[in-house]
Amino acid sequence: MHTDTNGPARTDVSPFDAGRVPCAQGGEDHWSARWLMVQMGYPTWQHFEPVVERAKVAAHNQGFNVRTLFTVNREKSGGRPRTDYLLTRFAAYLVAMNGDPRKTEVAAAQSYFAVKTREAEIARPVEMTREELLARAVLEADVAIRELKPKAERYDRFLAAEGDWSVSETAGVIQRAGAVIGERRLFDYLDENKWTFRDGKNKWRATQYAKERGWVSEKPQGSWVDPETGATHLRTPQVRITAKGADRLVGLLTGRTA
Template identity: 45%
Template sequence: MSHIMPDPARLPANTGPAGASPFDALRRLRPDGAEFWHARDLQPLMGYSQWSKLKTPLERAMAAARNTGLDVDENFARSGKVSGSRGPAQEDYALSRLGAYLTAMNGDPNKPEVAAAQAYFAVRTREAETAPAIVPLDPATPEGALALARQYVRVAEQLVHADRRVRELEPKAAVHDRFLSADGGDRLVRQAAKEMGWRESQLRGFLIAERLIYQRQRPCGGVEYDFYAGPGDHFATAETLVRHRNRPGQCAHYTLYIRPAGLALIQARVDKRRLGR
């Protein structure tokens, strides 16, 4: 297996302006040029700390492939990944582009890392499927004409599905990339609302309804917002000491910021509401 290696020269461009995607770096090629991703390589990038957690979306993806008539062994090839010089090889799968796409689509929608994987593989699947298809049979023969017609229908159906997913996911990926490429990545609520095309009051109300943040009163009587401990990695606050004319000493004011991972979390919550789940 030593002749299978990443091919940086042929990696596709990233979906957003921030540069090469980390999923590109994990892309590998077989001797025949077919690309694949190791499931264990994708595990941390999709936000799963344990292999057993990734097995759930993997098994769902394989079931979906099997139910739609896809070749499971071709798209989810079993393999073993050696973790060291001793012990048996760890369970792993070599995922085709379609296999990785199905795995991402069956992942936890609340994980921002899964949302990023969905956006990446949806765009890559569409790019691959818009490439001219190779028909091995002679289209001048009845068999070749039939094969061409079937291939056309299959690709057209895939493109309809992929286009729908790209229209849904590309805006999310673009917003996510703009956050990541900004200095520090953190945004005020009004800045995040503008990026999403929302009003600031609308976004604040949504965050409160989702129990991600809450409103509290300052000692001086003003109103400010803070985040709950659960989604703490997705938000941040900055303290500013303010002097008031009618109050002795200084008053601490806290400004709420949304981190890049917070934007993906918000988008996942929006999708969940839209789908009624």
């Protein structure tokens, strides 16, 4: 309950208002990702971090500066520093939209940040930021959202087939499921999550970690003969994403799975 010294007590204040971190220069408020994690009903950072990562991917694919929207904040608590993010209103909105829609807490967060984004748009129509302009487009994209359903169904049929795919093909699979990501960005994401790495020749290789979990494989690419020495050399194998791996990537990048 919020008490106004100039009037009666208010009972309509959202719990998400309590987590606002005012900007020292009088700019827009921010929210702690770890504080938001609790409010959205996630028990641990391990469960919540994929939600934040999906929100960052969404921001990146729209051309925004992720570091500006998601400011890294290292928390020191006497032990190992914990990673947190200071989220702008738009970043918090993206995080809420990428949460598990089955959670009532997530639905509450989506409603709150959608309304706040809309209020900011109406209050400052001339001074709207790029983030607020995009948020308005997102809020008015009901038709586009409905169009994602047949794409997801086509993805399910595609994934039901046996085999594996190159990273480029997998990016197409993920796009069929409703996310926007290209081959280069997907390679970066795989590297960040320890699915791939660069070898001594700066070529992409699959990690043992990801291979043991059945997410990736490597396809031999044959060999070539050095015309000067006559020595035979094996070509670098191609990284392939299995059906199991593609399904996991879709879950991480679109929020279709828990």
